[in-house]
Amino acid sequence: MIAGGSGFIGKKLTDTLLRNGHDVVILTRKQRPATGKVSYVRWLEQDAQPEAEIKQADAFINLAGVSINDGRWTKTHQEQIYDSRMTATDELLRIMFAMQAKPSVLINASAIGIYPASPNAAYTEESPEISGDFLGRTVHDWEMKAKQAAEHGIRSVFMRFGVVLGKEGGALPLMSLPYKLFVGGTVGTGKQWVSWVHVTDVIRSIAFAIETSELSGPVNATSPSPCRMEDFGKTIGSVLQRPHWLPVPSFAMKLALGQKSALVLEGQQVLPQVLMNAGFEFAFPSLDGALRDLLK
Secondary structure, eight states: OOTTTTTTHHHHHHHHHHHTTOEEEEEEOOOOBBBBTEEEEOOTTTTTHHHHHOOOOSEEEEOOOTTSSSOOOOOHHHHHHHHHHHHHHHHHHHHHHOSSSOEEEEEEEEEEGGGGOOSSOOOOOOOOOOOOOHHHHHHHHHHHHHHHGGGTTTTTEEEEOOOOOOOOBSSSSHHHHHHTTOOOOBTTTSSSSOOOOHHHHHHHHHHHHHHTTOOOEEEEEEOOOEHHHHHHHHHHHHHTOOOOOBBBBBHHHHHHHGGGGHHHHHHEEOOOHHHHTTTTSSSOHHHHHHHHHHHH
């Protein structure tokens, strides 16, 4: 059962689960006919009773919520980002608790934005620090709400996604565009960390978390080789055979993006300690290999 199945990650996850032999139910606001092993169930509407239609599901996957990448972070947009995650998670909890046969696991999306930005610190799932900014508070509250599933005996995993790289979505199309136009260069100081991850490894790590009963709590879905923004840009230029020469100063990003500029001007060095300890093998552990797969 997937909430947020029509998004960038949700679509790829659905395809992977189908290839692995699973049946998939996608929660949606629109009535849609079933296609093959994918069925659609209406939710978040007054007359919707998804628990009556689903009846049984082994795993719930929560990817629902307004994108943090769309538009400026106005007060209204921030409220939509926050409220959409709280509302969707509340409804998922209600559905799970109403079902006679409870799922065995809840995989709840989260983000490395829960960790404070730092030029020096290295964070793992055991790091207690929590950022006090908008994104940190949102992620913290989101995880605290989803944690209620564990109180009902449902194994709960909080997938803290890093900067997801993909061809059709995520951060890479915008980050690589200046290089394709021959105007790529260092963003901000260039010293900020980029804890990136190939979308293939995001999907594989979700499937791994579903199947690995020992996993619970926070799981950093990032590659094992985070890098500085300057090195990230230089690698894009090298892969595309384009120059890395035109810097984008911090004030320009702040003028263009407002508060959301923190997503690119600040960063955290985050390591996937739980996945590595559990034996997960990354398909794209190096940035050069990931970018050559996505940009060539």
